[in-house]
Amino acid sequence: MTRRSFAQWNADQGGATFLLALLFIVLLSFGAIAGLGRMSAERRSTGNIGAEVDAYSTARAGLAKYLASATAAPGASLDTTITGLPGGSATVSVRRLRTASGSLPALYVIRAYGINTGAIRYDAQTPSAERSVAQFATWEPGTMNVTAAWTALAGLEKSGGSGFLDGGDQCTANPTVAGVAVPVSAIDGGPGYDQSGGTSVPTGSPGVLYPAADPTSFATVLPLDWNAVVNSGTIKFDYNLTSGVGLPLIYTGWPAIYVNNTSALSLSSGNSGRGLLVVRRDLALNGSFTWDGVILVGGVLTSSGNQTIQGAVISGLNLKLGETVATSDVGSGSKTYRYNSCYVKNSLQVVGSLVPMTNARLDNWPGY
């Protein structure tokens, strides 16, 4: 071997070692890449499962939030987007399947399509997780346990024997209730129902009902959450007023009206209407005022003139808040207070709610 060829051989050996090392590194790199690839696939797979669960939760949250927020019976078709949900948003579609008829409530199917953008994804190409859930629901109008045409928690005074305090259902749909419901003793210590002169006006079953001995006890047993109505926003009113200014001039529907008055609210014939009228403090009815529906009064209801109220009236509700309330007063004249279950039902539509039907959930509504 010449000096030249030995040097070449020696140089070749160094190259082979280098190449072998390089090959070994490449092989190990391939192994590492394959391992990382597997790990990445595992992470994506796990992430997809997690995202699916998150999207399902988003859809369910959207459905629940819509159900809780529905304050009026939806129409035939409604689409809305619920935002602010943890991790994403939900598109809610409501379709009416049956209108209310007789004793059958309106029937709806509500579908929530949740899109979860908050789930951790390991690939920029991976779309947001999406999921649909659906639920059958009925619109259940608000109900009120009417025990009398006029329920006066602090007691009721009546002048003369004219007029009507009638518990017979003018709609003939429900049994007859009492004409008036009062405590045995009024807030002023007198009889719960105190009529001066004439024959007893209240008629019904019975004419006068005494559910409790005194106003405080009566306020306790009356099943109406007055505090929730006036302080907690339980009812979404169509009108929020502080006086008679702003009352509707024309009534096309059955609105819910709240008057948070400080002085007595005075209504006369020009304010006649229908719906749910909630008065925080005293209410004075004058002239030929008429009302179809429910009147809830926190303080005293005084009546002067010739009113006609058909539906149900409750006065003295501020007793449930621990406030002082005087006896309601129906003056002389032709006062007509009659129970009408249809008007009560109509005026309480606004306090109804969408009620999910038990045992009627769907989980395979397609998202495409």
Add this chain to the structure above:
Amino acid sequence: MIELLVGMIVTAIVAAAMIRLMMTDLRFAEDREAWRVARQAARGGFAVLTADLRMVETTGGVEAATADGKDLTVRVPYAFGVLCTTTGSLSVVSLVPVDSAMYAQSGHSGFAWRNDTTAAYTYVGGGTRITLGSALLCTLTGIPVVSGGCVVALTGTIPVGRPVGTVIFLYRRMRYELKASTQMPGQTALWRTPLTSGSAEELAAPFAATARFRFYTGTATIPQETVPSPLSSITGLELAFDGQSDRTPRMSTGPKVVQFASSLYFQNVMP
């Protein structure tokens, strides 16, 4: 010559070390792969059953279950709708949109109608399902067809007095079993068999011998292995699908087993 020998010995030592390193790496990769296969089997079974069983309702959903927790027969709802009209033996129903793949599967085992007062379902087995081209019979009774939905005629007894809008679902009777695999002989697989028509399908494999169903009742948060009585008290299942690798990795004493359990609560539960 001596240099050459020394070089060869050194090279051999280095090569042996390299091969040993690579073998260790391969074994490690094989071990990881075995775990992955085991997890994959468990996940695969769970994904299919979740889609199938979530809508099951409790009053009559679970039809049979064996004591070993490896065999379950369920009435699986696959489409919901509302009653448009009925003659008592033939009913027209407006179905809301349903996953097309689920709807198109073979086998219609019957339907169940919901009592508005009690919320309980009455199951009507057998009968046929015919898709109608017209929604006229629903329109006449004031029931619209939701976009993406369809109108079907069902045969089977239903009280004529049921109100329009009564909720109805269509169901298939399905049997889920953990039994011997044909795809992986000697292994356990999850099988799904439509009992009305169609053939058994091997959904996922392999599973460990410990894989089984457990049962939730009422509001219990801990599942039980004993089959509850009555079956209508079952409100959910624990899918204890312990996945297993298809082979034993080298240097291991047996296949890798992943303890995989996930709870599935039925959505339609009586209060």
